[in-house]
Amino acid sequence: MGTRATLLTQNAIAGVQRKLAWFDLRPRGLYFDVGGLLFGSHMSYHVDGNVFRTSPATFGKAIFQERMIPLNKFRGWHQFGTAMMQRKVLANNPAAKGRDKRLGAIFAEVDVEAMPASCLNIVLEVVHRLDIDLVSRAGLGPPPNSVESRFELGNFIILLTTIGYKDELLISPSDSGVTAHHWNERFSANRKGVTYHYEAYG
Numbered sequence: 692m693g694t695r696a697t698l699l700t701q702n703a704i705a706g707v708q709r710k711l712a713w714f715d716l717r718p719r720g721l722y723f724d725v726g727g728l729l730f731g732s733h734m735s736y737h738v739d740g741n742v743f744r745t746s747p748a749t750f751g752k753a754i755f756q757e758r759m760i761p762l763n764k765f766r767g768w769h770q771f772g773t774a775m776m777q778r779k780v781l782a783n784n785p786a787a788k789g790r791d792k793r794l795g796a797i798f799a800e801v802d803v804e805a806m807p808a809s810c811l812n813i814v815l816e817v818v819h820r821l822d823i824d825l826v827s828r829a830g831l832g833p834p835p836n837s838v839e840s841r842f843e844l845g846n847f848i849i850l851l852t853t854i855g856y857k858d859e860l861l862i863s864p865s866d867s868g869v870t871a872h873h874w875n876e877r878f879s880a881n882r883k884g885v886t887y888h889y890e891a892y893g
Contacts, residue, residue, distance in 0.1 A: 696842035806855020834859035
């Protein structure tokens with residue numbers, strides 16, 4: 692069973708397919724990121740249960756985010772967040788490499804050209820393979836025009852939902868920054884009582 696998975700654009704952008712997200716299950720934990728525009732940017736869910744974020748917003752240092760159950764004891768379902776990417780900068784995303792699509796590689800492709808919005812949202816979730824029914828309950832479905840990609844890494848199923856229709860976006864650009872929207876209790880960027888953390892790069 693593979694330990695690394697990549698989400699790619701189906702279409703070539705500036706001559707090559709581009710990476711939208713990657714996940715890597717290592718002995719020390721689960722490492723992942725969306726976009727990859729920023730060198731070294733990633734999140735990590737460690738075997739001891741600590742979750743860290745490394746990015747320009749953390750000055751390149753791994754900063755503690757939250758404490759979860761140790762990775763080898765993880766059960767249930769957890770959402771790591773929603774990323775917004777402007778379509779006009781997708782050509783800056785890392786190019787797909789040979790290893791991303793070689794025989795045995797775990798990858799999925801999204802036809803971003805078929806999505807008319809000026810930006811994309813990607814929702815990142817992890818669920819234990821025995822608890823996949825938790826995301827199948829009524830009222831928790833994704834927006835109808837979104838694309839869900841599933842990767843199996845060990846006991847985990849990684850769910851990446853790509854949203855690219857204006858009326859379905861959870862985070863979209865506005866004149867003063869971004870606007871957060873609510874679709875349902877699973878797909879939301881402004882649930883009541885929840886504190887959200889944002890990173891933005893111009």
